[in-house]
Amino acid sequence: MLLLLAFTSCEKDIDFDLLEAEPLPVIDGRIEQGEYPVVVLTKSLNYFNVLDLSLLAGSFIRNAEVSIMTDSIEVRLKEFEQPLLPGISFYYYSVDTTGGAPLMKGEYRKTYRLNIRLGDKRYESVTTIPALNIVPDSVWFEKAPLNPDTLKRIMMVRISDPPGIGNYFRYKTKVNQEPFYPFENSVFSDEVTDGKIITGRFPRGFDPNQPPNMDENYFIQGDTVTLQVSNIDKATYTFWNTWEFSRQSIGNPFSQPNKVIGNVSGGALGAFCGYAHWYRTFVVR
Numbered sequence: 001m002l003l004l005l006a007f008t009s010c011e012k013d014i015d016f017d018l019l020e021a022e023p024l025p026v027i028d029g030r031i032e033q034g035e036y037p038v039v040v041l042t043k044s045l046n047y048f049n050v051l052d053l054s055l056l057a058g059s060f061i062r063n064a065e066v067s068i069m070t071d072s073i074e075v076r077l078k079e080f081e082q083p084l085l086p087g088i089s090f091y092y093y094s095v096d097t098t099g100g101a102p103l104m105k106g107e108y109r110k111t112y113r114l115n116i117r118l119g120d121k122r123y124e125s126v127t128t129i130p131a132l133n134i135v136p137d138s139v140w141f142e143k144a145p146l147n148p149d150t151l152k153r154i155m156m157v158r159i160s161d162p163p164g165i166g167n168y169f170r171y172k173t174k175v176n177q178e179p180f181y182p183f184e185n186s187v188f189s190d191e192v193t194d195g196k197i198i199t200g201r202f203p204r205g206f207d208p209n210q211p212p213n214m215d216e217n218y219f220i221q222g223d224t225v226t227l228q229v230s231n232i233d234k235a236t237y238t239f240w241n242t243w244e245f246s247r248q249s250i251g252n253p254f255s256q257p258n259k260v261i262g263n264v265s266g267g268a269l270g271a272f273c274g275y276a277h278w279y280r281t282f283v284v285r
Contacts, residue, residue: 020046025061025123027262027270029114031106032230032277033129036095037068039077039114044269053088060091065117068104075104106274108132114264114272125264125272128233133162134169134190135229135278137197141285144218152218153284155202155225163195168237170275173205174226175219181205184248187232187240202227208247223284231276235263239271 021044029039041061049055066077078096081089095103106112106129116123137158144152161167167190172180183203204217219225232240242261249255262271 025116025118025268025270027114027116027123027125027264027268027272029125029270029272030275031068031112031127031129031273032275033106033108035106036097037077037104037106037112037114039066039093039116039272040091041066041093041116053085057088061118062091064093065115066093067115069113069115070104070107070110073102073104075102108276112272112274116268121266123264123266123268125262127236127263127272127274129274129276130231130233132231132276132278133167134159134231136227136280139227139280139282141219141282146215147218151221153221153223155204155219155227156199157202157227158197158199160197161190161193161195165190165194166234167194168232168234170230170232170237170240171202171205172228172230173202174228175204175223180226180228181207184208184211185244187237187244189234189237219284221284224281225284226279226281229278231278233274236271236273236275239263239273 023043023045026042026044027039028042029037031037041064042059043061045051045055045059062079064079066079067074068077069075075095077093078099079091079093081091083089095101097103108129108131111126111128114125114127137160139155139157141153142156144150144154155173168187170182170187172182172186174180181204183205186205204219206212206217238261242258246258246260249258260269262269264270264272
């Protein structure tokens with residue numbers, strides 16, 4: 001009876017008063033070598049919002065002042081609309097190639113500064129397109145270890161990491177006519193592999209909204225596969241590394257708390273990322 005009383009006395013009801021959070025700007029920006037920059041601006045959504053197309057369509061931030069500077073050149077980006085469904089459009093900012101203004105495409109070893117003005121608030125972010133320091137030496141396909149008698153295959157990649165810590169990359173795969181997709185762990189650093197030859201499996205990327213059964217996530221003999229390896233800077237690596245860890249932690253009661261670390265100043269969420277791409281296309285034999 002005393003033990004039962006002790007346990008009962010330890011119980012306490014806890015009520016949470018969750019406040020409505022003010023929406024924050026969310027920056028999704030990128031610049032790739034040989035390509036014009038693209039910036040998508042949205043507002044964060046309340047945790048308890050019920051997602052639907054009208055809510056997502058209304059989250060875009062319109063009529064912002066967006067510019068990108070490199071060296072002594074600054075280019076003002078124009079807002080573009082891309083209709084998706086009747087009454088639903090996608091909005092983004094990029095270079096106006098018809099207005100006679102200066103053009104800007106990404107270049108290796110250059111640093112870019114993104115400037116955004118929303119009313120009286122300003123947000124900035126800096127990214128770099130690095131040189132192609134890390135590219136695969138060789139790529140081949142092997143029979144799936146647990147399914148050797150089927151047409152299922154895995155991709156193996158060998159990479160020689162150059163000496164000097166500070167090389168980062170992200171990979172995606174494109175199979176036949178599908179888009180490029182990253183795997184759930186798609187970014188790597190050379191903190192423990194500096195100057196070494198790395199050989200390992202690159203699992204097939206997938207749509208994060210339709211994750212497959214991992215036992216079925218294979219390439220199939222006859223597939224046309226394009227591998228994209230993107231060299232990135234540390235800030236871009238940190239953003240995607242923490243984003244992927246956070247996504248995998250959803251619903252896991254044993255995971256540690258995590259914060260997605262962006263590279264935008266002023267209190268905005270998201271990141272502005274630079275990419276130096278390497279591509280190769282293979283037919284799975």
